[in-house]
Amino acid sequence: MMRMTLRGVPPALGPVCRALARPGLGVCPRPGAPQRALRPLNRPLASIQTPEPAATSFSNDAAAAPAPPHIPVLLEEVLGVFKGAHIPSFFDGTLGAGGHAAAVLESHPELRVLLATDLDAAAHAIAAARLRRAGAAVSRHPNLGSLSPTAAGGGHTTVPGDLTVAAPNKGILAAPADDPEMAIPRPGTAPSAHILHASFLAGPEALWRAGLAGSLGGGLLDLGLSSMQLDAAARGFSFGKDGPLDMRMDGAGALTAEQIVNTWSEDELGRILREYGEERSWRGIARRIVEARCRDGPLLTTSQLASVVGHPGRPSPGRKAGARKATRAKHPATQTFQAIRIAVNGELACLEAALPGLIDALAPGARLAVITFHSLEDRAVKMAFKRAAGELDPGDEEVLPAWLASARRDQAKEQAVVRVVTRRPLVPGEAEVARNPRARSAKLRVVEKL
Ligand SMILES: C[S@@+](CC[C@H](N)C(=O)[O-])C[C@H]1O[C@@H](n2cnc3c(N)ncnc32)[C@H](O)[C@@H]1O
Structure with missing residues (x-):
């Protein structure tokens, strides 16, 4: 009989899911660079709840069902x-x-x-x-x-x-x-x-x-x-909607995107961009994230991160011509957001x-x-x-x-x-x-x- 051990871990997440939550290895590599304090990371779930739909009918009448x-x-x-x-x-x-x-x-x-x-x-x-x-x-x-x-x-x-x-x-x-x-x-x-x-x-x-x-x-x-998750700006999953860098599926999860973006080393950021985003420009994006946080202070919002990665309509720097064509319809931050989300949620x-x-x-x-x-x-x-x-x-x-x-x-x-x-x-x-x-x-x- 299979028995899994999930005791003593954050709600709903097993140890395997947390295996990717690496401690930061240097927020800002250059000595003397300015740093602002990060916001408290574990906002209560209530602050990121998706609004519930209006009162629902329990009848089986399809016409009465909400969209x-x-x-x-x-x-x-x-x-x-x-x-x-x-x-x-x-x-x-x-x-x-x-x-x-x-x-x-x-x-x-x-x-x-x-x-x-x-x-x-x-x-x-x-x-x-x-x-x-x-x-x-x-x-x-x-x-x-x-x-x-x-x-x-x-x-x-x-x-x-x-x-x-x-x-x-x-x-x-x-x-x-x-x-x-x-x-x-x-x-x-x-x-x-x-x-x-x-x-x-x-x-x-x-x-x-x-x-x-x-x-x-x-x-x-x-x-x-x-x-519901993609459309709620407060969940931080979408580069198209300005919101906090959260990206936790479980609002009680310990690790947020903000933590990853602002505390993980350039190497670790590069690794997740490469492995979980299959991002060709992983080196350049990881470097730009670290430079931006050292220069301007922590990145706190989805739009800040998206603009560090690249602008819509303009391919992210480092993309080759062929890749540019293949990904024409994609926002340049698509792969970065995917990578960070995968890392946040293991x-x-x-x-x-x-x-x-x-x-x-x-x-x-x-x-x-x-x-x-x-x-x-x-x-x-x-x-x-x-x-x-x-x-x-x-x-x-x-x-x-x-x-x-x-x-x-x-x-x-x-x-x-x-x-x-x-x-x-x-x-x-x-x-x-x-x-x-x-x-x-x-x-x-x-x-x-x-
Ligand atoms: C694409 S939606 C599922 C939609 C659903 N099939 C429906 O018809 O409404 C994916 C859902 O899976 C949840 N999810 C993702 N990873 C999960 C995991 N490891 N364990 C439990 N739920 C997870 C997300 O929170 C999200 O609500």
């Missing part, structure tokens, strides 16, 4: 992955506004238990309302510890359809007494949806606590950022560490679907799936980036535990991209447990 705060990408394709399958339980590791999860609930009446994680507590109320409209009894759990280990309590009971769920009022179905949102789910009447404030890295342990290890009916990760390390445990949790024949939005994520998923399918050849390792550490670990092929369903990733059609341009870089990969 979705986030449009789920590749929705038809995701539903197609699970079409015809019997899914008594489902894990959504990146719940967001709950669009995918609600659609899965609506198309699978046999679904009794939905377990969902999201690092962003600001999205939980929005998702809870969406899941209620899909007919679920929703409970919210502030951390992994609030899911009582069912194994110890002996709260497992097997129900028809091969689903093992915790017995009423035990384990995952126990209501936190002080949660006003929590109506104790009544198995047999409505599916129960459990929203956990945690990384999907904690998914395998949460599923084990729910009595679903090895019997999970299906799972989904829809990586990256939600529209995204690639989390993904790489979580996938084997999530695959372990699947029942035979059950599928795990993952939607990625850039090549680094897609490569991590492709490699993890190949590895689980026993297809990772030693030769593949040469092309692996440094952060894909576990894929390098041993030379031998692993015994196959899945089959790869999508030899080539599914991508959105023109109509979807026209409707929702944010879907343009999405790729969906799927494995099925043997």
Whole structure:
């Protein structure tokens, strides 16, 4: 039985996720250069909360439903992955506004238990309302510890359809007494949806606590950022909206973009720009960030950082002609913002560490679907799936980036535990991209447990 240790770490983040949080190695290398004090870094979550939508109707009347705060990408394709399958339980590791999860609930009446994680507590109320409209009894759990280990309590009971769920009022179905949102789910009447404030890295342990290890009916990760996060200037994710350099998916996370930009050494900045941004001009951008903070004081806002990197419409210095053409439509700060965001949230390390445990949790024949939005994520998923399918050849390792550490670990092929369903990733059609341009870089990969 898989058991992950997540004790004693910042809420919802495991040690792997924090492995990239490096201490600063010299804020300003030139002696005598001016420095201003940094602002306090850990602003309370309340100050960066995304506004919740206006009162939501709980009726199923589509006309009464509010406009979705986030449009789920590749929705038809995701539903197609699970079409015809019997899914008594489902894990959504990146719940967001709950669009995918609600659609899965609506198309699978046999679904009794939905377990969902999201690092962003600001999205939980929005998702809870969406899941209620899909007919679920929703409970919210502030951390992994609030899911009582069912194994110890002996709260497992097997129900028809091969689903093992915790017995009423035990384990995952126990209501936190002080949660006003929590109506104790009544198995047999409505599916129960459990929203956990945690990384999907904690998914395998949460599923084990729910009595679903090895019997999970299906799972989904829809990586990256939600529209709510991108659109909220105060979250600091977007170079197009002026806001503080934050970029934490979990507002309680310890590391912010401001810290990275103002305290990490030029070498460390260069490394993340190169590895997580695949930025060709990493040397020059890292140097300019350090020069700017030494000359003018700490960089505090997204526009300050964007203007140090380069100006829209003008390619960032150091770009070659070919690269200029290829990236014409992109803001020059795109790769820098991606790199810093990945470092703040330890995204690639989390993904790489979580996938084997999530695959372990699947029942035979059950599928795990993952939607990625850039090549680094897609490569991590492709490699993890190949590895689980026993297809990772030693030769593949040469092309692996440094952060894909576990894929390098041993030379031998692993015994196959899945089959790869999508030899080539599914991508959105023109109509979807026209409707929702944010879907343009999405790729969906799927494995099925043997
Ligand atoms: C693209 S959105 C998901 C949207 C969702 N599928 C929907 O239909 O509304 C990605 C979400 O994943 C969350 N997220 C990203 N990395 C995470 C992680 N390691 N663990 C949990 N949630 C994560 C983000 O906070 C964000 O809300």
